Amino acid sequence: MKLSGWGRYPVLEARVHAPRSVEALQALVRSEPSVIARGNGRAYGDSAINPAATLDMRHLDRMIAFDAGTGQVVAEAGVLLGDVIASFLPRGWFPMVTPGTKFVTLGGAIAADVHGKNHHRDGSFRECVDWIDLIGAEGEIRRCSREQNRALFEHTIGGMGLTGIIARAAIRLRPVESGWIRQTTIPAPNLRAAIATFEESQDATYSVAWIDCLGRGETLGRSLVMLGEHATRADLSPVQARRPFETGAKRKRSVPFDFPSFTLNRLSVTAFNKLYYWQGARKAGVEIVDWDSYFYPLDAILGWNRIYGRKGFAQFQCVLPLAEAERGLSALLEEIAETGAGSFLAVLKRFGAQESPFSFPMEGYTLALDFPITRKTLALMERLDQITIDFGGRFYLAKDSRMTAATFRASEPRLRDFRTQLDAQGAARHFRSAQSERLEI
Template sequence: MNVEGWGRFPRRDCRVTGPRSEDELRAQVSGGPLIARGNGRAYGDSAQNPANTVDMRRLNRMLAFDPEAGQLTAEAGVLLGDVIDAFLPRGWFPWVTPGTKYVTLGGAIAADVHGKNHRRNGSFRSFVDWIDVMGADGQVRRCSRAENPELFDFTLGGMGLTGVILRTAIRLRPVESAWIRQTAIAAPDLATAMEALEAGSDAAYAVAWIDCLCTGKSMGRSLITLGEHATRAELPDAKRADPLRTPPKRKLTMPLDAPSFTINGLSVRAFNALYYRKGAWASGVDYVDWDTYFYPLDAILHWNRMYGRKGFAQFQCALPLASAREGLEAMLRAISGARQGSFLTVLKRLGPQESAFSFPMEGYTLAIDFPVNPKSLRLLTELDAITIAHGGRFYLAKDSRMTAETLRRSDPRVDRFLAMRADAGRSGAFISGQSERLSL
């Protein structure tokens, strides 16, 4: 069947299997090369293997919860949204969440996802106590910081290329309410936006949305939102009565592909200008429910169809602190120069990161999406070069088109990752479209 990532590019015909138990998974592993797939939220070809794409969503049982430690043990196919559904009513929330709740725990570990609180709390890894990984030999090994630490290090951010993630124990954070106290700040240019993010170091969550089509003095014009989990005491009366419950949200769905011509410089420019004005006008403090705050796009099912049948490409890089400002300016100039707009240009401050192959590094991360066309692919290549020139690197969960050479020029850790892959038969057993494209 046709298998595609969230960006819908590339699309490949793959044999898909769906094991229901550890034994059935073992039979797949012994049957030849494969890649595990979660809920298909990586944008490109990270979870595509024509010979065997293993859908892990049937291994989705929650196994135990320890309320003392806030530790949840679960199978890899459990969705982050399922964790929230089950545990937010009891006063728990994931410590780290990406911009969609429709990711599996296995996928979150493989990509070592981060959220709007990376600076304060680090990546998903920070709250993973252990992982059970099935190797090429069919054996399941538990790995943690103390036990099989090398496997632990490389599995976080390893994109499923170190083995199949089967089970994990993660920690949840206690929360008093399901509401986020949001502070919105309008920043007229990039320097102000970065200052606001730097000043926001006390906030639990911080993110900037950039109007990427602005040029000249207002280049980098942004809306910054800071967020905190609201305490029960601070909530307005109406919300305080049942603080862990929020009103049900209506889901919209994108039923069809939008025709490709609807996304163009003009429509994006108009949307962005409107969004900025609306945000600037409404800036201030507000209480927002968790779903709206963390997952605004999840409210529109299949929003990826907005970019039409040809799909779209995400670009996300991390830049070290010292060269971030210069690098970001160069990128924004390139984007507005190419008149390739993006609805979702997001800037976040990243904190220190420990790991062998995870994406984040202390500095800034910029995420942008573009419809796939020759012009935007040329721009993406240009952005690759700017990233490398400023000592940055790329997020494999978003990547669908970079070259093996680009990866090597951006990331000196590749050699160690390859050595790890060569060991224990991993490189012959766990293969994705991405690992082949990037020669990993």
């Protein structure tokens, strides 16, 4: 069947297996020359596609155990983060770390070592993972944790499925008093002001900014910085406080067709960005919003990836080290503004310190932008790649769909050690994806 990631680019032919038990999964791993696991298909590119054998994990979706004292959930890899929230938020528990969609599987979250709006405080998903049951090349299951098979544990988190197949995992949730978020919106007239706001808000649990990537001159990088805290009962209205975890059902909208390719252009994106910034600045201050709106605004629009048209889109996401972040971000934004190929879904976040064998985050700032697939935007992203490398940054493999092997090597000094680990585990040729082949991992 034809498969793609969330960006709908590239589209590849692949043989797909959908095992319904761990035993069936083990048998497939033993019988196929090479495999890769695929969760809910929310990686943007080709990291969860193996043309020879892609293993659809969505039938392995059982939650096995829960410890109400520690908040630990034991579950199979195909469980969606949204299912965890639906099951445990009413009991007063929420994911410790969450990406910008709840439609990601636990296995995918671990393989990509996803991050959220709280990385500066709580780190990436690896910080809430207690252990992993990993299927190796011979079909054997190994328990991996900080105490057992530690090297394999550390390389699996962020290893993009290349160390083995995650069958089960134990993760920890955080206790919360409600399903509401106390959000503070702070307009920042330019990039320097946005960075200053992030730096002054290190105590905030959550922080994220929408950034206008077409601003120029004095408005280069103007942003709306949104801070967040889990609301306590004291923050809520009397009505909300009586049922603090009932936030009401959100109305779902859908994109019923692929937008024409001319829809997203410099004029339309510029107009959208000006309006969005003006509306956000007008509403600046503190408000109480539901958890779904704060963490997952795009999940309310089913099929939003169709906005970019039939050819799909690519996301460019990099992280720049703290010392180079302002200069590097300025160079990236100036290049985008000069080209006029702006993104209306542009996000800026502050990362805290992290040392990992292969995970994406480092202390600094990460910028994520979506571009429709055209020759112009593909050429632009190659220039953005080089700027990122020039400033000591690196790229998020869960969002990549078009980087070259040479670019990846230039940005990733940890690649040799990662390859050595794959060789040591006998995984180097058995767990492969279209992405790993393209990037020569």
